[in-house]
Structures are given as C-alpha cells and as structure tokens.
Amino acid sequence: MREGSVVWFNEIGLEDIPLVGGKNASLGEMVRSLGGDGVQVPDGFATTADAYRAFIAANQIEPDLRSRLELFHSGRESLRATGEALRELFLGGEFPADIADGIRASYRELSEKAGHPNLPVAVRSSATAEDLPDASFAGQQETFLNVTGERDLLDACRRCYASLFTDRAISYREVKHFDHLEVALSIGVQRMIRADVGGSGVMFSIDTDTGFPGVAVISAAWGLGETVVQGTVNPDKYLVFKALLDLPDCMPIIEKTLGEKASKMVYAKGGSARTRIIDTPDRERQSFVLTDAEIAQLGRWAVIVENHYGRPMDMEWAKDGVTRELFLVQARPETVHSQASGTRFTVSTRTETGPLLVTGVAIGDSIASGVACVIKDPADIEKFVDGAILVTEMTDPDWVPIMTRAAGIVTDHGGPTSHAAIVSRELGVPAVVGTGTATDTLTDGQMITISCAEGDEGYVFDGELAFETEEIDLGTVPKTRTKVMVNIASPAAAFEWWRLPADGVGLARMEFIINNLIKIHPMALVHPDRVTDRAAIRRIEELTRGYMDPKEYFVQTLALGIAKLTAPYHPHPVIVRMSDFKTNEYAHLIGGSVFEHSEENPMLGFRGASRYYDDRYREGFALECRAIKQVREKIGFSNVIVMVPFCRTVTEADKVLAVMAENGLVRAEAGLQVYMMCEIPANVILAERFATRFDGFSIGSNDLTQLVLGIDRDAEHLAALFDERDDAVKRMISEAIHKAHAAGIKIGICGQAPSNYPDFAAFLVDEGIDSISLNPDSFLKTVGRIAQAERNHDTA
Secondary structure, eight states: OOTTSEEEGGGOOGGGHHHHHHHHHHHHHHHHHTGGGTOOOOOEEEEOHHHHHHHHHHTTOHHHHHHHHHHHHTTSSOHHHHHHHHHHHHHTOOOOHHHHHHHHHHHHHHHHHHTOTTOOEEEEEEETTOSBTTBOOTTOSOEEEEEOSHHHHHHHHHHHHHGGGOHHHHHHHHHHTOOGGGOOEEEEEEEOOOGGGSEEEEEESSOTTTOOTTEEEEEEEESOTHHHHHTOSOOEEEEEEGGGTTSTTOOOEEEEEOOOOOEEEEEOOSSSOSEEEEEOOHHHHTSOSSOHHHHHHHHHHHHHHHHHHTSOEEEEEEEOTTTOOEEEEEEEEOOSGGGSOSSEEEEEEEOOOOOEEEEEEEESSOEEEEEEEEOOSGGGGGGOOTTSEEEESOOOGGGHHHHTTOSEEEESSOOTTSHHHHHHHHHTOOEEEOOSSHHHHSOTTOEEEEEOOSSSEEEEEESOOOEEEEEEEGGGOOOOSSEEEEEEOOHHHHHHTTTSOOSSEEEEEHHHHIIIIIOBOHHHHHOGGGOOOHHHHHHHHHHTTTOSSHHHHHHHHHHHHHHHHHGGGTTSOEEEEOOOOOHHHHHTSBTGGGTOOOOSOGGGSSOTHHHHTSTTTHHHHHHHHHHHHIIIIIIOOTTEEEEEOSOOOHHHHHHHHHHHHHTTOOTTGGGOOEEEEEOSHHHHHTHHHHTTTOSEEEEOHHHHHHHHHTOOTTOGGGGGGOOTTSHHHHHHHHHHHHHHHHTTOEEEEOSSHHHHOHHHHHHHHHHTOSEEEEOGGGHHHHHHHHHHHHHHHHHO
C-alpha cells in the first residue's frame, strides 16, 4: 500500500483538510475529540488526496482534463458535454493496485470491528475545497449508501472521483472561483447506521432563517437522510433552546412541527439498486420521528460540536432503528449567517397586497418579484430565463447553475434544511419551499411576488407588488436608563427581531397564538360534545390529530408558541398577557359560536379578568394556566411574567389570583411574578390597593384613553378626538406612575403613544416610568427619542 493513501478517522483532524478534504477531516475531528463528550460518530476510514492524484497519474487523465476545461472556458464546449467527458475519464480508470489493496484491507478490518462480513457502508465524497467557512459545497459530490462487498466499494469510490466533475460541481466552483485542477477528492467510507428502519435528518446550531444563535434547528424524516437533504420530503421540525439544555428537569424544546414525510428512502433488496423510495406508512406520517429526550440529546451534541469548532455548524444525524442509538454522520461550518454582520441587517416590508396564490416555508427575509419560470422536469433546466423566479417540485445540486441566476425560488417539496433552502440562503435568494402545489397553481410566464419578510411562513402573491427595504445599523442605538422593551405577538416575529437590543418583551399577546396557531376555541376542546357544526367538528379533528386528549393540543401549542416567542429575549423578562379576546372575537374561533353570547358592546363586555373565574370560561383559562406553567417549569423559561388584563375591581383581582393558584400559578412561588394591565380608570384611582396584589403594572394607553375620554377607539368618526396626549389621560398616567413607585412596584407602558409621538415619550421619561415597550419597527427611532428626553431631563 502506498504510504498515506488510506487513513482511519481517528488518525485525522481539522488540520488534515488538504489531505482528506473538509468532510472527512471533520468526521475525524469528531471521532478523535468528541467521543469523550458522548458524541457518537460511526467509525470509518478515508482515502487521501494523494490517492486521488495517483489515480489521475496512473490513468493519464490530466492532459484530457486540461484540454476539456479549456474548451469549456473558451465557449467551444457546453457544460453538459464537458461534464460528461470528464466523468468518463474517471469511470474508465482503474485504481493502482496498492491503493485498491489498501481500500480492500481497510474495509475488511472495518467489517471485522463491526462483526459483520461485507459490512454495509456509506461512501462519501470529500473535496479538499469543501466545507470551508464561506462555502458549503452542499451536495456537490455524490454519496453512495448501503454499499456492500469489496467490488461494489471500489466501484463506488471510482464514481465518487467522477462526481468531482458533475455539472453542478463544475458550476459551483466556477461561481466560487476555485481552480478545478487544484481541488482533490478524498473518499470517506463509513459504517452505515440502520436509519433505513429508523430516521435521520439535518441539524444546525443556529436558526437557519433568521441567524438567531440561541437555538439548534433539527429536521427529521423516516428512513435514510437523503430525502431530507435533497428536499424530497417535508420533514418534522424541532427547535431547541440551547442555553437551558443543562437545567435539571427541563426540556427546552420550543417548537415541534409535524412534517408530512410522505416518502422515505430504505435499503433495496435484490437487483443492482442499493436504495429505493417507498411511501411512508400512515402511522409514521402522523408520528414524530424523535422523542423529546432524543431531540434534547441532539441539541446537546449541537452545543458540543459548535463549542469545539468555535462557530455555528451544519450537521447530519441518523437514528439506528435497531439499537435506537443516535449518531452524527457529518459536520461542516454553517456558511450564511455565521458570515453576516452582527450589527447591520436589512428589513424588507411589503407595502402592497394582492391575491395570495400559495404559501410555504420562508427562506431568507427578503421580497422579490419576477416572472414565474415553471420547470417540472430537470431535462428542461436549460429553458430557465435569467432573473425569473424558479418554480419547481424540488431542487438537487443539478439545479445550482440556474439557482444562481434566479430572482427567487418556489418549490412544492422540502423544508428549512432541504437543498433548495440551504443553497438559497447561501446565494442570498429568497425562497418559499414546501408549498405543496406551486407547480400546478402557478403558470409559466405569470408575474408573481414572493415574500419571506413576514415571519417563518412564506407567501407567493399574484402580480408585481411594491415593497420597501431598509438597512438597520444597531451600532447607532444609544443607551438609556429607561428600560426599552418590545411588543410581540407572533413567535416568528420574535425571531425576526432578535437582534434588537431590547430589555425584554413588555407585551406578548397570547391571543395571536390562539387565533393563528391553535385556531380552536378552548372550550370547544374541553366540551367537544357541545360542538354540533359538522365543518367545525372535522376541522377540530384535523388539527388535534395525534393528541389522545384534544385539550393537550391547546396546552402544547400555546406553550410552544410562548416559549418560541420568549427565547430570543432570555434571560430578560417576557410579560405574557393572558387572553383578552372580546366575545365577538372568541366566537370567530373554530367551535366558538356555541360558547359565546352576543353583546352590544364587546369592548366593555365579557373580556379579560372577568372570564377567568366565570364558569363560562373557567375551564378554558385553566388550559392557559397549564401552558404558562409548562413554559416556566418544564421548558425552563422562568423569566416569563404573567399579566392580567382588564381587571375591573380589587375583588376581581383576588378571584383571578385564586383561580391561577388553583391551576398551579401561585404568585411568588418558583419566582412567579404577576402583573396587571393598568387600563381602566379604577386601576389608577385604586392603584395603591391593586399594588398589594400585583408585582407590577403595565399601562395600556389605548384602553385607558378610550375609557377616560369616553371614546370607542374603533369609531372612525371620533378618531380625531382619540389622543393619548390629552391632559386628562396624561394626568391618569402620571398618577399611576407615582402611585406604583410609592407602593414599591414597577410600572411600564405598552401602548402605541410612545412610538407615535416624540413628545409623549419625553413626558413618560419626565414622569419616571420604568419601562417603555415599543413595536419592533418603531424601536430604533423611539430609542433615540427616549435617550434625548433623558438628556433633556438631566439638564433641566
């Protein structure tokens, strides 16, 4: 055997990228350095770059290689013809005898270690220029799974060499300005994990959509992992909050989305094919691939790997269906958000709307308009028009040459870690993936706009819609004594705005999660027998499928929504307001009409605190309390503060606190703080008495203004009179601030006035308010006003 032509994973590390390429060097690094931390990586070996060069020399490939590339660069040969010719040079070659003997001997030794003759192995390509910090080379070379026997192994190795010159690999290196002749290829031979009867997927140690570094993002599907990597399935998605993983008795999973997982890749039986795609059984489609404990274990591994490498990482994992063990089978640097500026980011805002055509997962955070170029068959790739929006069923590395020329991308299949998603992020091209029906719904040549700027859901609209783009520089944000917080309703929005230097969340609206994620009236889940509308019954069954008890659907969905909203602001306080729907709003929830009565004036009716202890909603409120308790105690976000809205009397406050205690939310127990919305004149007049029941107040200036001035805030013909700056309203706010401070509790404001009026922000500073909570889009300009008001106050 030629010296150094084959090396074992435990003999190599990151310093050996020139020898074995990025992928194999990383595998060796994990085997050698992370096994002691419990990270499991399947054993294997790698051929070296010297072996590749020896193969080229022995088969006299280089002269033809140079001449073919010169023809391509001069425009005399097409990409397709060049790729075919170069691959044939390798497929027709033979390994030098000593290198072939070394591969065979290492394979026999690996089989003996595993106690399995002709051990099934994965044969992976590892180019010496791939998995670098600024280029992922995602899927550019081939991987061959379930390879058994020495002859098939050598054939797979030869095909790996040939895959260095696939059309997509040639194009990618051209875009990245890599010299084709300077790149060598190493082959990794790794013991196969029985994921064919288990599951597998992809994991990032950073949020792949927003760059939020506090989470690990895991995608999972049944069977071998190629379906997830290639984007042929819509996988499960899990988010783990990394900072809480080491807390005892906590399970910091903040998102669990059940994927469709319509098909899976398994081992083939008989014939020449090594793998095949089959339909996923219904039982598996409707089940999560990973248990909570397994999700947490992968999350811990993500932290270990990220800390060891000192940067965000992109990993592949597999779950052995026989032993139930988890393994990492690849790790490479994340190449998009890790390269982005931490202080500058761009915000796109759609200023026009149009007919919504399809929705899917948003990749990136920008907006693009263009002509739809619908291509269903890869054979038609050459029909793509530069600057169009590519619409296709899914992408694989063969599509990269046209993805680089697209204004946007829309796919039927795939999730946030699919090939289309990874490459789109790297290219900076917005994409909406996993729409299900885009290739059938959209028409070739149709003008469309895709928006990825509205959270984690992506939208495709008909027509060319107007939008604005603003670059934000956080380096210009001044420091303030006043705590400046944000108002957040959507968990997805919380992730979009994580970079803002906010002191926490001053108002998290629970009703957004109920309305947009849960969609069902909580009492319809407590008493489903009372729902008689057939359409409502069917919809409730669809949404709660997989839950033994439909009430758990409400609790789990609400808890995860609150947890995801809280994560970007941990450990700062997050004030979660309990539900404050009016009766007409509750009635619009699925099954809600049965449980709500009609009111002439819902704004002053059965809302807020009055519902929580009333038998008409008491059981629904109990579900809200269970969700909060889960967020604080099971998930681990003890920084969540509960806030009671529209509490009319001190007696009502006592009733609400008693009901909360019955449901496990006891003020001061486990550090629980309970705040009250200060939005009714009675709250101000009796503030000293309310202050003995609550830990803080938050002024709701919208409701307080309408009740002080006697104006319905929704009345268009009275809009000119509705003004938070009215002396009567300001006097109420001033009194509330001073009474709260006299009682020794904190007080903030979460209404719109500080965002809308610079002079109102100055008034609040002069009165000594503790915190001001703003809408995210007005945060930066208002912080400047607050800082100026503080300077003026100090010099007055």
